[in-house]
Amino acid sequence: MRSEYVEAVLDVAELIPAGAVLSYGDIAALLERGGPRQVGAVMSHHGSAVAWWRVIRASGQPPLGHDARALVHYGEEATALRGEISGEHPSWRVDMSAARWNPTEPDFERIDLIATRLHATEATTSGTHPQMSEPRDGLGA
Numbered sequence: 001m002r003s004e005y006v007e008a009v010l011d012v013a014e015l016i017p018a019g020a021v022l023s024y025g026d027i028a029a030l031l032e033r034g035g036p037r038q039v040g041a042v043m044s045h046h047g048s049a050v051a052w053w054r055v056i057r058a059s060g061q062p063p064l065g066h067d068a069r070a071l072v073h074y075g076e077e078a079t080a081l082r083g084e085i086s087g088e089h090p091s092w093r094v095d096m097s098a099a100r101w102n103p104t105e106p107d108f109e110r111i112d113l114i115a116t117r118l119h120a121t122e123a124t125t126s127g128t129h130p131q132m133s134e135p136r137d138g139l140g141a
Contacts, residue, residue, distance in 0.1 A: 002125075005033065008118040009042040012111060016054040018077040020101035021094050023058040031115045033122075054101075060093035 012027050024036035024043070036058070043055050043063065053070040056062050060082065062070035071092070074081060080098035083091040103111060 002122075004118055004121040005031075005038070006042050006046050008033070008114050009039050010046060010050050011114045013043070013047070013050040013052070013055050015103070015107060015110060016051065016101050018051075019079050019099065021054050021056050021079065021096070021099045022101050023056060023096070025058055026100070027055065030111050031118060033115075033118060056094055058096070060096045060099075062094070 008031055009027055012022075012030055016022055022030075024039040027039045028034045028036060039055070043052055047055065047063075051073070053062060053066070053073040056070075061067075062074075071085060073079075074094065080095040081092050082095045083093055085092040
C-alpha cells in the first residue's frame with residue numbers, strides 16, 4: 001500500500017472530533033480513493049497513531065477484537081451508543097445516525113486539501129490507485 005494513501009487516511013482520521021465517528025467507507029468516499037477494505041487495512045496496520053476508535057464499520061461496530069478498548073474511549077468521549085453494553089451478552093454498537101461526523105465547511109476544505117495532495121502524488125508517480133491484496137478489518141495488535 002502506498003505511503004501517500006496511508007498518510008491521507010490517517011490525516012482524515014485525525015480530523016474526526018471526540019464523540020464522533022466515520023466509517024471506513026466514509027473515509028474512502030471523502031478521499032475518492034480505495035474503499036472500506038483499503039481504509040480498514042490502513043487502520044489495521046497504522047491506526048494506533050490516531051484515534052482509531054473513531055473509524056469503524058458502517059454497521060456501527062467497533063474495530064474487530066477491540067470492542068472493550070473502544071467502549072472505554074466511547075464512554076470517555078460520550079459517543080452515542082445503541083444496545084446493551086453490559087450483561088452476559090453485550091450487543092452494543094455506535095449509533096451511526098447520532099455519532100457520524102458531519103464535517104463543517106472548513107473541515108471539508110481540509111479534507112479536500114488532503115485528497116488533492118493524494119491525487120497529485122498519484123498523478124506524478126505511477127498513476128495507479130492504491131490497492132490491497134489482502135483486505136483486513138479492524139486494528140493490528
